[in-house]
Amino acid sequence: MKKAFFTAMILTAFLSCKNETKSQVTEETTTLDNLEKTAKQSDGLTLLKGDFVFHEGAAVLQTHANIYGVLITDKMHELNKKAEAFKTAPTDMVSVEIRGRITNQKDEKILWENKVEIVEILNVTAPKEEDNKVVKLGN
Numbered sequence: 494m495k496k497a498f499f500t501a502m503i504l505t506a507f508l509s510c511k512n513e514t515k516s517q518v519t520e521e522t523t524t525l526d527n528l529e530k531t532a533k534q535s536d537g538l539t540l541l542k543g544d545f546v547f548h549e550g551a552a553v554l555q556t557h558a559n560i561y562g563v564l565i566t567d568k569m570h571e572l573n574k575k576a577e578a579f580k581t582a583p584t585d586m587v588s589v590e591i592r593g594r595i596t597n598q599k600d601e602k603i604l605w606e607n608k609v610e611i612v613e614i615l616n617v618t619a620p621k622e623e624d625n626k627v628v629k630l631g632n
Contacts, residue, residue, distance in 0.1 A: 537594065538592040538593060538594060538612055538613070539592065539593060539594070539595050539609075540590070540591075540592055540615075541554060541556055541561070541590070541591050541592070541593060541609065542556060542557075542588075542589070542590045543555050543556035543557065543588070543589065544586035544587065544588055544589070544620065545563070545572065545573075545576060545586060545587050545588075545589040546584060546585070546586045546587070547563075547569070547572075547573040547576070548583050548584050550565075550602075551602075551603075552565065552569055552573070553605070554589070554591075554609060555586070559607055560605060560607070561595070561605060561607045561608060561609040562600070562603035562604070562605035562607070562608045562609075563603075563608070563609055563610075563611065564600070564603065564608055564609065564610045564611075565602075566610060566611060568610075568611040568612065568613075568614065569611050571614065572589060572591065572611055572614050572617065575614065575617040576589065576617055578617075579617070579618070579619040579620070585620065586620055587617060587618070587619065587620055588617070588618045588619070588620050588621070589614070589616065589617050589618075590615040590616035590617075591609075591611050591612075591613065591614055591615060592611075592612055592613040592615065593609040593610050593611045593612050593613070594609065594610045594612060595607060595608070595609050596608050596609070596610065
């Protein structure tokens with residue numbers, strides 16, 4: 494009985510020491526990651542790559558994972574001017590790369606769950622031909 498009790502005590506002490514070591518290593522790793530971040534990485538903005546369209550007062554950014562309603566700002570109008578060079582029709586989407594603030598705030602006009610406010614425009618390119626397969630009805 495005494496041997497079982499001492500074995501249980503030693504095993505408990507061994508396991509509790511092992512857990513303390515893991516938590517200390519995690520804290521050190523987190524601290525090192527924060528020091529290595531650049532100014533752009535810690536400014537609260539998100540890099541988004543996707544297809545952008547602005548038509549009849551509504552702007553949308555579609556990424557590979559989500560669809561964002563774009564808040565109407567001066568930067569959005571600047572992005573639209575750059576995108577006009579690549580459009581053949583008003584509803585064509587243009588590939589863009591931006592940095593912005595993602596929000597879920599309620600808006601009267603934008604009904605998408607996720608919204609983005611464009612802060613920086615990084616790149617605007619023509620859409621790929623294989624991505625622009627749209628069926629048009631009528632003349």
